[in-house]
Amino acid sequence: MNRFAWVNPGSVEEAVAALGARAALKAGGVDLMDLLKERLIAPERLVNLRAIPGLDGIEERADGLHIGPLATLARLAEAQAVRLRYRALADAAGRAATPQIRNVATVGGNLLQRPRCWYFRSEDFLCKKKGGARCFAQDGENAYHAFLGNAVCAAVHPSAMAVALLALGGKLRIVGPRGEREAPLEGFFVTPEQDVLREHALGPQEIVTEVLVPPPAPGASSAYLKQGEKESYDWPLAEVAVLLEREGGRCRRASIVLGAAAPVPHRARAAEAALAGKAVDEAAARAAARAAVEGATPLADNGYKVTIAEVIVRRTILAAAQGSGT
Ligand SMILES: Cc1cc2nc3c(=O)[nH]c(=O)nc-3n(C[C@H](O)[C@H](O)[C@H](O)COP(=O)(O)OP(=O)(O)OC[C@H]3O[C@@H](n4cnc5c(N)ncnc54)[C@H](O)[C@@H]3O)c2cc1C
Known part of the structure; x- marks a missing residue:
């Protein structure tokens, strides 16, 4: 160092x-x-950043949830308003990493952390993400890598907060040399095709000063599920956040986001379309889950992740359908 x-x-x-x-x-x-x-x-x-006071609040107001970038994952997971009305977010925060890490890790840092691909993290490999010419994962050790959007770089996006906040329609307040701006999380993450050297659209002198989540619409409920290799701490093989808005027992709008699947949190639009207008039952969830992994391009060792993702999407849709809070 x-x-x-x-x-x-x-x-x-x-x-x-x-x-x-x-x-x-x-x-x-x-x-x-x-x-x-x-x-x-x-x-x-x-x-x-921790020297600046007042950046760690978690507050529910009429216009939704206001989260300071320094709020820890542990506090977010336990906040009563988050548990009651933003369930997917509370569960994503509570399942990430270990209790010790969650006590230190912040919401802002989690969103902006860099990928954990072992080729990217190793000094020995000058991969595309570091300005090199190859993605070593594509024909190397790729059991934990992306099975969607992996043509340029196969690292998976690491952030559980990104998965939940994207599903719940979150946005960021950002301060930089030219003042303040707001950025919806939709479109904030940068695909390798757009720019393989970065994962998000934050400028070098910009700081996330607040995360905003809109209040739940009437009839909304949400869920987040994660599947790792073991029950104790683990990075996900699959993680999914689902927001359902229902009216008269039918799905008015769904937002379905997959983590550990692609280089950015993956909005499964075909799955969302498959649920629209339907009663959210086992058959509808199964069809949507199949649509969520359509177009998968698994590598030599990660085909099993496609199957796991499909199962977790189905289960998360059904978990959201059973919940009453968002
Ligand atoms: C063993 C292990 C297991 C893990 N498992 C998981 C998991 O299952 N799921 C998961 O999501 N994560 C997991 N993580 C990752 C961990 O949650 C993140 O590393 C952590 O949340 C980062 O937060 P931080 O506050 O420490 O960020 P920092 O390390 O301080 O910052 C990370 C990056 O964000 C930038 N940054 C931070 N805050 C801001 C801000 N407000 N504005 C602009 N830039 C900012 C920093 O400059 C830096 O580039 C795991 C980590 C470990 C070590």
Whole structure:
């Protein structure tokens, strides 16, 4: 790890000013410390977002849920309003990583963490994501890699928060050198075809200052399920968040997002269309789940993930259909 200066900004504006080409922003530091140790970054300054007070709130207002970027996953998982009315988000936060990591990891850092592909993380492989010419996973060890959208880079997007927040229609408040802007999570994540070197559309001197989730529509309910290789802490083989809005027992609108499937959180639009207008029962969930994995392009060792994803989509749709809160 390189030597760096430690900056404790007093405000978001001071933090923005301290950022730039040779600086990195630190929230909980779980991913950032790994990036430093793996020599994927070598900043001259670390800007400590946690020095700024008031960025860790979790508050439900008339216009929805306001989450500070420094709210930890543990607090989000336990917040009563989140558990009651934003169920998919609470469960995604509560199932990520380990209790120790959830006590430190923040919502903002989780959304903006970098992929865990072992070729990307290893100094020994100059993959496309680091400016090289090859995606080593495509003909290498790819059992945990993407089975959708994997033509350029096969790393899966790592963030459980992204999966749940995208399904619930979340957006980000962002502050940068040119002031404040809002960005819906829909369209915020960048595919390898758009730019293989990055995963999101945040500028180098921009900071996420709030995550906003709209209030549940009447008749809405949501669920999040994750399947790993083991019951104790694990990265997902499949994770799915579903938001259902129903009227008269039928699905008015569904939002279905798959994680661990593609380089960005994958909105399964064919599955959403398959549910529209239907009573959400076992047959409808099964048909939608099949549609969710249509077009899969599995690699040599990850075909089993397609089957698991299909099962988890079906189960999550049915879990959302049983719930009353979002
Ligand atoms: C063993 C292990 C298992 C894990 N399992 C899971 C899992 O199952 N699911 C899952 O989702 N995650 C998992 N993680 C990842 C973990 O949840 C993330 O690393 C963590 O949430 C990152 O949050 P942080 O606050 O520590 O971010 P940091 O490491 O501080 O920051 C991460 C990145 O985000 C940027 N950043 C942070 N906050 C902001 C902001 N407000 N504005 C702009 N940029 C910002 C930083 O500059 C940095 O680039 C796991 C990690 C480990 C080590």
